[in-house]
Amino acid sequence: MSEKPPGYEGRNLLGFQFYLKHSEEHKVIQGFVDRVLPGEINRIAQRKSQVDILGVGSGGGEIDAYILSIMKSKLPATPLSADIVEPSIELSDHFKALVRRTPSLQKIPFSWHTMTCEDYEKQVKEKGNMKRFDFIHMIQMLYYVNDYPRTIQFFHSLLKDNSKLLIVHEAETSGWDTLWKTYRDELCTKTISDYKSAGDIKVHLDQLGLKYDEHLIPRTLDITACFTKGDDMGELLLDFMTEQDHFYQSLTPELQAGILDLLRNRCSTEIDGRILFDNSLTCLLVHS
Template sequence: MAVEAKQTCYEGSVVRNFQFYLEHSGEHSAILQGVHNILPGELKRIGAGKSSLDVLGVGSGGGEVDTQMLALLQSIFPAVPITADIVEGSSMLIDNFKALVAKTPGIQKIPFTWHVMNSENYGKEVKAKGCMKRFDFIHMIQMIYYVDNLADTIKFYHSLLKDNGTLMIMVEAASSGWNTLWKTYHKELCISTLTEYRSSADVIACLEKQGLKYEEHAVPNSFDITECFDPSSQTGAQLLDFMTASEHFQQSFTPEIRAGILDLLRNKCSTIKDGMVLFNSDISCLLVHA
């Protein structure tokens, strides 16, 4: 799971730890593969017959995935004007996003509106204005864990969809190792960054309760956590810090809890292949229709 601090305090070392995780997990590559497998048909359906297209990214981070999706949308509708609104609480990541836009051909032509705030504050700002911009495509990738109220968040962003629009939510699959780890050690892990862990099962239950139409697509991923079991490995230590949202895994938990987490990671959250411990990091892509 892309465990990061709440967007409003997602700066400094937390960003560096997140980027370290991305380098070692292949998560962005898996998400981008999923995007290119799943989205082309959906984007064609969304944009059919429209004279302009408006996109909203919520919790977009440094823009690595957003720019790819916008480029894909441009390639499908080269003559249709596109706008992009970005909601991201980290000013550091917004700066990274802007730098990426500046060196991505074609994307520079898209007018961006930057909202440096978390998703709740964006909702408050929109409601206070009383004039809501609506969107053809809204995406929330690996950020649904950090919202205060899951049902209210889904209801609000779904309300911003235009006719034939789609809200895309990417979240850790209910069958993933993340779900096993965070549900098993909920009491120990959900104390600061996250106070409530959510997987695709929680999101789907919310969608069904609200009577929303959706499709679920699997985005498979796994990554090597073998070094997490080597006490002398700095890479393993940093991965464990990130995966448990702790400052220092070794100092944050009792010996019994540490041993239990490591045992769970090896035997319940991963598969062993060629001597490597491969953590199940499968993602669920949910396409929610207007």
Template structure:
């Protein structure tokens, strides 16, 4: 990270409420789950073929809504095979939400969980100090923005894969709405939770440089941001605050910068459909081979 930027950790529990608001109004989890149920059954069959146990690591798992479905899918693919799930998540609140979700998900009664409530960097440090556990499947969903060193992070987690394992990285797609907005206004936006915006373009360039083989699957998604342009709309203000990582977007920037951001958001990041402004939030699912 740039030394002259004051960056707040994304793992603060105060961010959890804003994140959950976004998930409820963006359709992102639904889009990711469609990808999971489309892509992972075949991948899991290859990953687990002939194995007597399976080990999964989730990095930045949040409240676990996607994790529990992936684990249930893995169990249904290999019924009776023991599964362990290690979870790395920096938010205590989101981790507690995940644990509560596990308790009421019958399909996961036989999964053994190990909780690591800490940022990814702390987990890496601890793992390097002892015998490192290896995994058949590792997933990093919407968290690669927050790590200090992209190449070192990918190299470390890729090194934890067992034979025939997969590392799944889901991030915003190159030239999508998020990528366009945050790259255009990098100076104004990359000052707090995200110091360097990374889309699938940067991740793939890193994978190529490391010589790692991967497959890419697009995850289409778009959501209505029409109310973001109305400062009197509570929902719109909460959404634009999340999109720009600000507590109060309409008070955070000069009128000129604010107008420029809204213009980019409307005319370069979105399309208009049925009178609505639909933000392009398409994701990229990268499956990196062991």
């Protein structure tokens, strides 16, 4: 098996960044964090002299920084530490710059692990130094691992008592689930080798006997521009959604037509002339 690329780079990174801005994904996840995390922080921190956080696949760090800022405000007298696992050098550098310009984060000691989560697991096991954590989050990253049940099991094993693992993933009813499972053979050829939805993750959590709370976040993504060939932003979004360097150059005309038809008629609704893709998320809060 060929090794997967180490995170987003090049045009894939541009597509990822455009998607984040266009979908307001960070804003949506921050809303969930605002509703749920403060109560969880109080429970997690009970009778603990320090709270240790691990971000897995943290990207540019926007959500990590938000979570850490809330924790810092809720636990002003409790020392925090943050470990970050992210394979993209460019995104890691973005995160480090964000820390430098955010006063509330500058007193938190960070440990940077610029590697895949598989390499982090290997390193931890080789060193035999298994640091444990009070809160671990894996936000929109399980698509990129070879064996996600094993990955979940490993990171869950790093939880301290009375701690939580947050998994944010595309919902089993979303347009992503329909697109990637319909065209699994054609699209699962690069960093995503076998698409799974939150529904598949729940199956494995149940098989592992892990308890979790489930929160569905319904939302849509305007993909109208994807149906105008030659629209730069529409094509960049198509590239990201199908994980192609160039959608119209990488796929056959028949495959292009099939995907566009599915996106329009099975993954989306049309309202006032806008095509709104089902972009729903599921947040799984797994107990230690």
